Amino acid sequence: MTLPGSPFVAYRGPDLFIEDARAADLVARYGSPLYVYSKQAMLAALAPYHQALQGRPHLVCYAVKANSNLAVLQTFAQAGCGFDIVSGGELARVLAAGGQANKIVFSGVGKTRAEMRLAMEAGVRCFNVESTAELDVLSEVAQACGQRARVSLRVNPDVDAGTHPYISTGLKGNKFGIAHELAVSTYKRAASLPGLDVVGIDCHIGSQITDVLPYLDALDRVLDLVEAIEREGVTIHHLDLGGGLGITYTDETPPRANELIGLLLARIDARGHGHREVLFEPGRSLVGNAGVLLTEVQFLKPGEQKNFCVVDAAMNDLMRPALYEAYMGIVNTTLRPGSETVWDVVGPVCESGDWLGRDRQLNVQAGDILAVLSAGAYGMTMASNYNTRGRAAELMIDGSTVHLIRERESISSLFALEKLIG
Ligand code: PLP
Numbered sequence: 028m029t030l031p032g033s034p035f036v037a038y039r040g041p042d043l044f045i046e047d048a049r050a051a052d053l054v055a056r057y058g059s060p061l062y063v064y065s066k067q068a069m070l071a072a073l074a075p076y077h078q079a080l081q082g083r084p085h086l087v088c089y090a091v092k093a094n095s096n097l098a099v100l101q102t103f104a105q106a107g108c109g110f111d112i113v114s115g116g117e118l119a120r121v122l123a124a125g126g127q128a129n130k131i132v133f134s135g136v137g138k139t140r141a142e143m144r145l146a147m148e149a150g151v152r153c154f155n156v157e158s159t160a161e162l163d164v165l166s167e168v169a170q171a172c173g174q175r176a177r178v179s180l181r182v183n184p185d186v187d188a189g190t191h192p193y194i195s196t197g198l199k200g201n202k203f204g205i206a207h208e209l210a211v212s213t214y215k216r217a218a219s220l221p222g223l224d225v226v227g228i229d230c231h232i233g234s235q236i237t238d239v240l241p242y243l244d245a246l247d248r249v250l251d252l253v254e255a256i257e258r259e260g261v262t263i264h265h266l267d268l269g270g271g272l273g274i275t276y277t278d279e280t281p282p283r284a285n286e287l288i289g290l291l292l293a294r295i296d297a298r299g300h301g302h303r304e305v306l307f308e309p310g311r312s313l314v315g316n317a318g319v320l321l322t323e324v325q326f327l328k329p330g331e332q333k334n335f336c337v338v339d340a341a342m343n344d345l346m347r348p349a350l351y352e353a354y355m356g357i358v359n360t361t362l363r364p365g366s367e368t369v370w371d372v373v374g375p376v377c378e379s380g381d382w383l384g385r386d387r388q389l390n391v392q393a394g395d396i397l398a399v400l401s402a403g404a405y406g407m408t409m410a411s412n413y414n415t416r417g418r419a420a421e422l423m424i425d426g427s428t429v430h431l432i433r434e435r436e437s438i439s440s441l442f443a444l445e446k447l448i449g
Pocket of ligand 1: 092135234269270272310
C-alpha cells in the first residue's frame, strides 16, 4: 500500500515503518498515544527551499508554531535555518535548542512589552510588526533598552489563499497585518520613530495553500508597495514572503517548494527586485508529512447508523479534525488480510467533536495500533490537557536510531501547580 505524504513513512510488507523503526514496536516500548517524527523527512522537505534559494541572499525561517519540540528546532538550526517565532516562549525554545538570535524574525499581532524587551535583549534579527500601535510601543521599548529595533511591516495584501477560513490570513477581514492602502503611510511613520530601523516588508496569506496563484498575486501587491514605499525615501532591504505552502494529507497536489520559489524569484527578478534578500517562514511544509500519531484501538463499537472505532488518542492530542474538520489519513500499522469496514475513528474525550477521522475504511480489531498520517505539524503544538489527559510522548527517528524527544506527561504533573484551599 502506498501512502500519501513522505517516503520516510511507508509499509514494508504488512508493517508501517518510520524510517527504519517499526511503528508497532515503538508503541510496545514507549506506549500510546505517541508522536513519531522522521528526521530525514524534515531535512528532505527543507532541501528544496535551500536549493531554490542558492546563490542569492536568503534565510529560511522555520515557523516554530508548527512543531516546537527542541529536537525539531535543533534539527533545523543545524541545517542553517532561522526561525519565525510568535511569543517569548518560542524565543526561549529556539535559544535553548541552539538557534541563533540574529536569525529570528518575531511575528504576531499581540506581542507584549515584556516579550519585545526579551527579544531586543536577545538580539533578534527583526520584528514583523502588525499595527501602528505596535510600532509606537516597540519604538518606546527599544529606546528604553538603549537600542533600535529592526522592523518589517506585515502587510495584508487582501488576497484569497483559497484555504480554510480559520487558516486564511491575508484577507481584509482577517486580524492580521496592515491594510494595503495604509502601508505607505505606516512605513513613513515607522521610519520617523526614534527607536526603529525599517529593514523589510513581510506578508503571510494563510496556511495549507495548494496553488501558486495566490502567492504570485500577493507578491505583486507587495512589490507594488515596496516601489511606493521607496519612492517616499524609505529603503526596504528584505522581502519576507511568509509560509503557508500546503502538504498532501489525502489527494492535494501542492506545488513543490522549489517550483513555487522558482516562480516567485522569477517574478521578483522580472520586476527588478532581484537584489533584495528573500525570507520564507515555512512551518507545515517542513514537518507535516514527517510525523505520525500512533494510537491504540481500545474498543470497537458497531452501531445502527455508525460504527465507532474508539482509540486512545483524542482531540486533546490532535486538534486539527475537531478545529477545522481537517482530513487526516488513518491506517492500521499492521495490515490485516480480509475485508474492511467503515468506521468513525473517535477518542475518549467527552465531546461529539472528538473525532480523528470519519467514514474510514479499515480492517481493524481492538488492540491494533493505528497511525494518523501527516501529523507532524500543528499536532503536538496544539495539544492540551483537556479531560486531565497527559500529553503524548514524542520520538524522533533517524535511520534506525530512536530518540525519545519528549517524555509522556505524568498525571501528577498535570495538577502540580494547583493548590487546595484552606
Ligand atoms: N508565518 C506566519 C506569520 C504564520 O502565522 C504562520 C502560520 O500560521 C506561518 C508563518 C507558518 O505557516 P505554515 O505552517 O502554513 O507554513
